[in-house]
Amino acid sequence: MKRLFSSFLAALDKGLTLANPLFAKAAWHLRHPTRRTFAWGLAALPVLFVLYVLLLIPFTPSIGDIRKAKIEQPAQILSADGKLLAEFKPSNREWVKLKDISPNVVNALIATEDHRFYQHFGLDWRRTASAALHTFSGDRQGGSTITQQLARNLYPDEIGRAPTLTRKLKEAITALKIEAFYTKDEILETYLNTVPFLYNAYGIEMAARTYFDKSASELNVLEAATLTGMLKGNAYYNPVLNPERALQRRNTVLAQLVKYGKLTPAQYDGLARKPLRLDFERQIEPPGPAPHFTQQLRKWLVAWADRNDYNIYSDGLVVRTTIDSRLQTMATQAVTLQGNQLQNIANSAWGTRAGCSADKDLLRTFLRETPDFRAARDTGLSDDDALKHLLADRKLVQSVCDTKTRVQADFLAMDPRTGEIKAWVGSRDFGVDPFDHVQQARRQPGSTFKPFVYAAAIEAGAKPDDKLPDNPVQIELAGGELWKPNDEDEPSGRMISLRDALAYSRNRITAQVMESVGPNRVAKLARAMGVRDSQLDPVPSLALGTSPVTLKEMVSAYSTIANLGGYVEPLMVTRIEDRNGNLLAEFSPATPRRELPADAARTLVDVMRDVVSRGTGASIRTRFGVRGDVAGKTGTTQGNADGWFILMQPQLVAGAWVGFNDSRVTLRSDYWGQGAHSALPIVGDFFQRAQRSRLVDSHMKFDTAQQPGWFAERAERLRNWIESLFARTPAQPDKQVVARAPARRAPVAPPASAVAAPAASEAAGASAVQGEVREMPPLLPAPGSEAAPTTPPGNTVDGETHGGGAAALAPTPTPDDVVPPDARAQGGEGSNNGSGAN
Known part of the structure; x- marks a missing residue:
């Protein structure tokens, strides 16, 4: 090998020695061209030019690209009922x-x-x-x-x-x-x-x-x-x-x-001699009937197209989505109508026409956060002088006030059986508010998070009729701090069932349930049921909805409840076709994954029926006339910063959120700030329209009948057989084994309070309902004998009452406020805002 390499080097050296004279001769001819050399050079130029052109051809658009450009078509986004939602140009x-x-x-x-x-x-x-x-x-x-x-x-x-x-x-x-x-x-x-x-x-x-x-x-x-x-x-x-x-x-x-x-x-x-005569107006691309949905869909479709070598702008893809254009229109109308009404209330409360005159201190805070303030400071002005300069600019002040006090709202509806998204409204007006509050905004869910607490308790063995005392709650946190959740009314020591605690959103009872099952268990269950993207802090105040989440997550999790414990991933697209209608991809609903035992889900649905039958969400029936088998939950956070309502029906789950982009801004009303009066009307209006149009079947019912186990069924048959042997009268046919379900109360006037309600609440016309005091299972602490009532227990119509939390925690949400006597008499939601002590 060494000899071969030496021979190669010798040959190379010899070749270079022979070539040197040739290179030298060529260089001499270039410096001293002859006529013949000049002629050959001129003849070579066209050849070199042609060769250069041939080399450029592969770097120009191909024949396929030319043909594609001739028939370039943007992707068309269609609704489930065949209506055009958007074109991706x-x-x-x-x-x-x-x-x-x-x-x-x-x-x-x-x-x-x-x-x-x-x-x-x-x-x-x-x-x-x-x-x-x-x-x-x-x-x-x-x-x-x-x-x-x-x-x-x-x-x-x-x-x-x-x-x-x-x-x-x-x-x-x-x-x-x-x-x-x-x-x-x-x-x-x-x-x-x-x-x-x-x-x-x-x-x-x-x-x-x-x-x-x-x-x-x-x-x-x-x-x-x-x-x-x-x-x-x-x-x-x-x-x-x-x-x-x-x-x-x-x-x-x-x-x-x-x-x-x-x-x-x-x-x-x-x-x-004639002038130009322009009629100029910028052209804005029409947003379409579901702009926030198509905005999110575009991101997904781009990724799909890249993986499968398609272009969404030119290949003529036809994307068939799950959106129902009729339900989408109804949702948009409901959000617009309620949003405009709440905006009038906000304008009045904040004095927006006078530049937020109702809260000058907060306005000054807003101005200090603007780029204009920083620019004024950069010129050398002091903080006070810069602020005075900005306050003198009426146009700027009005713009900041209008932006901060603009009411925001969103809405989402999906089929719990398939995960298909049927309506998606990300804001009141896409042109003004392109930010998608459904999927991008994370806000505290308030009392809408409570069903996960009760779901964990029911899964662990608790029953709806189990009762806990309405006593002061004091939970020690890490670091020695104390969390003391409160309701609007003072602790009464009376017994309240879990069913009533959820129906009227009682904070002290919910906190006791959370302490019994543990925050980690509740957070894990909520994640499994659908709250999968947001961070849930496993702390006691999580029971009252302190961890921010998105509306999409909450509707997805409630769909798991409506689907009797089976989680189905949300679905936006059913199929993708080419321009000729040939199928390129098909997307079927995911197989439901069992995240909550079916029996526990049936019990939870039954308990949540009471929220809309006689609890904080009763106006869904009395005001909007929503018929059929429905269940849901209201929610309001501390200071009325967020209003929530989610309604479940066997074939459709719909939820809405109302608030402001800046949580420091609220409707400043203990009545309109509640989820029952801000978010519930959006869902109620939507469901009312959908049922009238027969797009939602009001005759469908949740399958909540509890199925007896194998042992219980055979024990019942044995008992009936023994009774028939020793009966004095002729044996009767075997009785049908009826599924044992929690006792239901008729949707009549709300029951009397189990707590010492204020005089105003007592005057609301609540009537007492007798109830058996059931011995609590080991899951929940047994009530002390000193707390046992001497009068028949009942329920309060004061609705959700949230308390504060430890100083180390995020502000504890407060649920829905007390309904005025006239609204309460109509079965409307009632709740009181309370503040907690550390």
């Missing part, structure tokens, strides 16, 4: 056929940009040579044909825009390819639909709407000349900012029309 453009474009536009374009358009095959050699001569003489001119310009517009990345020979050659090669696959009319149509016109207007149709408020088919000669004139330089000849230049350029285009016989000199004289 790369720009604000609406494609129109050439026959639907005014002939004035075509004439002006050809006369100005490429008058031999119908005679060449992509390159106009005469014009190119003329442009080159003018450029060499110092008067730079463009020689690109319409086809070459189209090549630049369609493939800016592949061709580029640098003024180099390489770019011009790529452009020419691509133009020849386009001419091979496009007809002349197709080239004109494609060009006019892809050329930019500023202000996010692409194509002649959007340009006509933007500058003249009309369709491209209606453009007259002057308007067509104005738009055509912009093609030489959009910014320079912008008719909005540079009207004089645009007018001169328009008249130049008119002169070209005269030159090529499309106008007479007399017509030109009359037209050239």
Whole structure:
């Protein structure tokens, strides 16, 4: 091997020695060319040029790309009932056929940009040579044909825009390819639909709407000349900012029309003296009926398309979603109606017309957080002087006040059996509030989190009729701090069942249940049931909803309850097709995963029925007339910063949240700030519309009948058989084994309070309901004998009453406030805000 390597080096050295004279001779001839050498050099230049062109061909758009551009179509997003929700366009453009474009536009374009358009095959050699001569003489001119310009517009990345020979050659090669696959009319149509016109207007149709408020088919000669004139330089000849230049350029285009016989000199004289007469308005791409949903869907679809080698902007994909356009319309209307009503209340409470005059201190805090304040400080002003400067700017103050006090609301509905999302409203107005509160906003859920606490207790063996004393609760936290949750009324020592505690959202009872089952167990169960993206802090106050979550997570988790313990992942898309209807992908609902035992889920649904039958959510029936088998939960957080309501029905679960982007801003009303009066009307209005339209079957019922176990069923049969043997009367047929379910109370007037309610609450007309005091299982602490009531236990109509928490914790949410006597008499939600002590 060593010998072979030595031989190779020797041969290489010999070769270089022989080559050196040849290189030296070639260099001498280059420095002293002969006529023969010069002739060979001239002959080699075209060959080298052709070789260079051939090398560039692979770096230009392929034949496949050219064909694809000819039939480019954006993805269409369709609802489950076949309605168009959106089109994913790369720009604000609406494609129109050439026959639907005014002939004035075509004439002006050809006369100005490429008058031999119908005679060449992509390159106009005469014009190119003329442009080159003018450029060499110092008067730079463009020689690109319409086809070459189209090549630049369609493939800016592949061709580029640098003024180099390489770019011009790529452009020419691509133009020849386009001419091979496009007809002349197709080239004109494609060009006019892809050329930019500023202000996010692409194509002649959007340009006509933007500058003249009309369709491209209606453009007259002057308007067509104005738009055509912009093609030489959009910014320079912008008719909005540079009207004089645009007018001169328009008249130049008119002169070209005269030159090529499309106008007479007399017509030109009359037209050239007329002003521009713009009717300018920026064109905003229509958001569609479900803009927040399609915004989230776009992210998912882009990832899917990348994995499967598709382009959502050009491959003509047809995406069939789970959204029902009719339910979507109803949800949007409900959010808009309630949002506007609450906005009027907020405007009055905050004095928005006078720049948040109702709370000047908070307004000053808002102003200190603005970039304007920081800019004023950077100029050397003190804090006080900078603030005075901003307060003097009425326009700024009003803008900050309007932004901070704008009521926000969102809504989501999904089928609990399949996870299909049926309606998605991320804000009151997508144009004003594009932020998606359904999936992106995390807020404290308040009492809507309580069902997970009771679900954990029921799973561990608790029964709805188990009772706990309404005594003061004091829970020691890590670090020695104490958490003391409160309700609006003082502790009474009376017994309250778990059923009533959830129906009327009693904080002290819920805290005792949480202490019994443990925060870790509740957090784990809530995550399993659907709260899977947000962080849940396993602390005692989690029972009252202190960990922020999204509405999508909460509706998904409630769907697990409605699906009797089976979690199904939310689904947005059912199938994707190509432009010809061929199936590309199909997405079926996921198989339900058992996260809560079916018996526990049945019991929980039955308990949550009482919330809307006689508890804090009763107005869902009395005010909105929602029929059928429904269950739900209200929620309100500390200071009424967040209002929640989620309603479950066997085929649809719907939830709403109401609040402000800044939690320091509230409706400042102990009545309107409750979830029962802010969020519940959105869900109630939606369900009322859906039932009237028969899109929701009010006859469907939850399957909550408890199924007896194998041993219990056979024991019952044995008992019946023994009784039949020793009966004095003739044996009766075996009785049907009836599923044992928790006792239900009829939706009549709310029962009397089990606590010492304030006089105002007592005057609400609550009636007492007798109830058996059941011995508590080991799961829950047995009530002390001193707490046992001497009068029949009952329930309170005062509804949800939340207390505060330890100072180390996040602010403890407070549920829904007390309903005025007139509303309570109608079965409306009632709750009191309470504050806790450390």
